[in-house]
Amino acid sequence: MAVSAFSDEWATQFKDEVNKSSAYRAAAKGWKWTVGLVIEAEPDKNVPESIGIVMDLFEGDARDIHVGSAAEAQQCNFVITAPYSRWKEVATKKLDATKGMLQGRLKLKGDLPTIVRYTKASQELTEATTRVAVEWPDER
């Protein structure tokens, strides 16, 4: 059953998908930093306020993923920021996250060598998001 994008239910299912992924677990061995996703508001797409996704990822395990404020997500060790519609493109596989970062369509803040070292882990995280059935706010 589809859940509302970037809702508490979505965060729970996303966390479950991450923890079910053996590929992510292997690729993220050694990762011990928090990651914040900032989904910038697009009122015309039914996203009136920016949303933060806060991920506590440790050694291939998602210890916690929750929805918070954009300000909370910005406090994480690594922060990826993009408008809502761009995140939707990533989650629906219309935009590859690596290409998005190289093109500046997804803005990254954090230690670059570390994020490059874990490119495969970030790709597996993206894969996990695509496995959550989602109802998008602009399609309601």
Place this chain on the structure above:
Amino acid sequence: MAGRAVAITTVSYVDDEPSAFASMLGGLIEANVEGRPEKKKDFDALQARVGIWVTDIDEGVTLDFQRGSLTVHNGLQPKRDLTIRAEADTVMNLSNLRIGAFGMPVYYNEVGRAVALKLVQGKLRIDGLLGNLATLNTVTRIFSVR
């Protein structure tokens, strides 16, 4: 000024608005060089003009290494010694190549094999390799986060 840390800026950008790719590569190299003495040694010795073109996003940069400094240009500029053309994933893999014995990139692990396969398939092209193999290895060492 005693006891105060001084930031060493080794990377500069020619363009008023460096592309995201230029900023990312420049930032990556700067972090590598400032954090790893062995990479700083390579950086201080390297004099070469290297182009990197990402074929699936149609963007590229020119990295002008001048023995201890790097100037980053948006796009491919003339008079390059080496030009690497590859898809985004392969460019990221290049920066994940392990460096093995004698400072040679390792091509026998999973990442190395993926890079070698792209070379064989023609999806990774390196122009100017003849006569510049040592330069390529030095650039790879500076570029690698491993």
